[in-house]
Amino acid sequence: MISLRSICQAWFKPFLISGIKPKGKPVHGSICSLQFHHNHRPMHSSQCARQLATNSTEESLLKRKYVPRRTLMYIPGHDEKKLRKIPNLGVDCAVLECEDGVALTKKAEARENIRKILDELDFGTTDCAVRVNSMDSGLTEEDLQVIFQADKLPQTVLLPKVDTVDDIIEFTTMFKNVTKDKNGYCPYLIVYIETAIGLLNMRNILQQAKDFSAYGIYQLDGVVFGSDDLCADIGASRSTAGTELMYARQQVLLTAKAFRLQAIDMVHIDIKDLDGLLLQSEEGARFGFTGKQIIHPNQIAIVRDAFTPSKSKIDWAIELIQAFEKHQESGEGAFTFHGNMIDMPLLLQAKNIVQMSERTEQAV
Ligand code: COA
Numbered sequence: 001m002i003s004l005r006s007i008c009q010a011w012f013k014p015f016l017i018s019g020i021k022p023k024g025k026p027v028h029g030s031i032c033s034l035q036f037h038h039n040h041r042p043m044h045s046s047q048c049a050r051q052l053a054t055n056s057t058e059e060s061l062l063k064r065k066y067v068p069r070r071t072l073m074y075i076p077g078h079d080e081k082k083l084r085k086i087p088n089l090g091v092d093c094a095v096l097e098c099e100d101g102v103a104l105t106k107k108a109e110a111r112e113n114i115r116k117i118l119d120e121l122d123f124g125t126t127d128c129a130v131r132v133n134s135m136d137s138g139l140t141e142e143d144l145q146v147i148f149q150a151d152k153l154p155q156t157v158l159l160p161k162v163d164t165v166d167d168i169i170e171f172t173t174m175f176k177n178v179t180k181d182k183n184g185y186c187p188y189l190i191v192y193i194e195t196a197i198g199l200l201n202m203r204n205i206l207q208q209a210k211d212f213s214a215y216g217i218y219q220l221d222g223v224v225f226g227s228d229d230l231c232a233d234i235g236a237s238r239s240t241a242g243t244e245l246m247y248a249r250q251q252v253l254l255t256a257k258a259f260r261l262q263a264i265d266m267v268h269i270d271i272k273d274l275d276g277l278l279l280q281s282e283e284g285a286r287f288g289f290t291g292k293q294i295i296h297p298n299q300i301a302i303v304r305d306a307f308t309p310s311k312s313k314i315d316w317a318i319e320l321i322q323a324f325e326k327h328q329e330s331g332e333g334a335f336t337f338h339g340n341m342i343d344m345p346l347l348l349q350a351k352n353i354v355q356m357s358e359r360t361e362q363a364v
């Protein structure tokens with residue numbers, strides 16, 4: 001039997017043999033590519049290809065603004081009043097929602113609204129994203145066909161419930177087909193890991209999407225941890241402490257970061273519980289998440305602040321970097337700074353903080 005994967009591999013093969021190069025993308029396309037690591041070797045051959053390739057599409061992409069998604073907020077597509085609030089929300093990423101925030105009976109209305117809003121609204125510095133329905137819903141193709149009739153296309157596409165490599169292959173074929181006439185269009189792609197099987201397959205899913213990114217159809221840029229779907233999938237009950245999610249949450253983070261992608265943490269669905277939101281956001285930021293999903297305007301400021309390095313943290317980092325350089329010059333590897341032993345890993349963490357603060361300043 002011919003598998004979906006073999007059909008798609010056959011589909012992509014002519015690009016390789018005809019000498020068409022995979023399109024290049026900006027190195028600054030992912031927050032993690034900005035972070036300092038011990039090992040700067042490229043992870044995949046496709047990344048090398050991407051960095052080597054040059055063409056006009058690539059030049060235009062290089063001008064694209066870097067997007068640190070500290071706040072990734074859902075605005076249901078059927079609710080035009082809420083959609084029109086986007087320019088004043090001040091979020092890093094506004095998600096025009098087609099999936100679970102929209103009832104089945106409202107899907108058509110949501111698609112039409114989103115198509116209209118894409119053309120009418122000025123999103124300013126906000127990353128304009130669309131979350132389509134998952135591949136298993138049977139609704140994805142219609143979402144894409146209606147929404148991508150807009151003249152102004154989304155900067156980011158979010159694909160929920162990615163469970164298998166075949167989901168990525170099937171989506172890519174569908175997406176390529178819908179956008180084939182949109183010359184030079186190559187949005188960021190963010191995938192959701194929110195089932196047990198998705199978690200098990202995550203590494204291969206990201207590898208496949210990363211490999212496809214080299215062809216300039218989209219650029220894989222992040223992973224969202226879908227906590228509530230995961231709870232439903234494994235039969236867990238949500239607790240305030242969230243210990244039932246800890247393994248999956250950290251596994252998603254680690255795998256996303258291994259691929260140098262943004263990692264977006266879970267939603268805090270209790271809109272009124274701002275203290276709990278603060279604790280959970282600070283915890284997520286400490287774990288290394290880039291940002292967090294949010295659902296209500298009251299959550300924006302708390303989440304943004306939690307994922308932005310504080311002034312004292314930035315001062316500490318700058319001072320540490322300077323002290324490190326001074327000690328290096330005098331031949332000392334490790335030294336004491338504010339009572340702590342400092343060596344290379346701390347320097348790298350300090351550099352991450354400074355980089356993050358520079359990037360988030362630019363995003364405002
Ligand atoms: N985007 C934009 N504006 C929003 C908003 C959102 N997600 N959620 C609330 N608001 C606005 C409301 O329109 C209201 O504005 P107004 O004062 O001008 O009338 C104001 O914020 C206060 O809203 P509130 O009355 O507290 O909430 P609500 O009943 O209007 O909406 C929800 C509550 C949960 C339905 C809404 O927050 C929402 O739809 N969130 C996203 C849900 C979603 O997409 N889930 C799927 C992903 S997990």
Ligand code: MG
Binds near residue numbers: 160226229
């Ligand atoms: Mg979900």
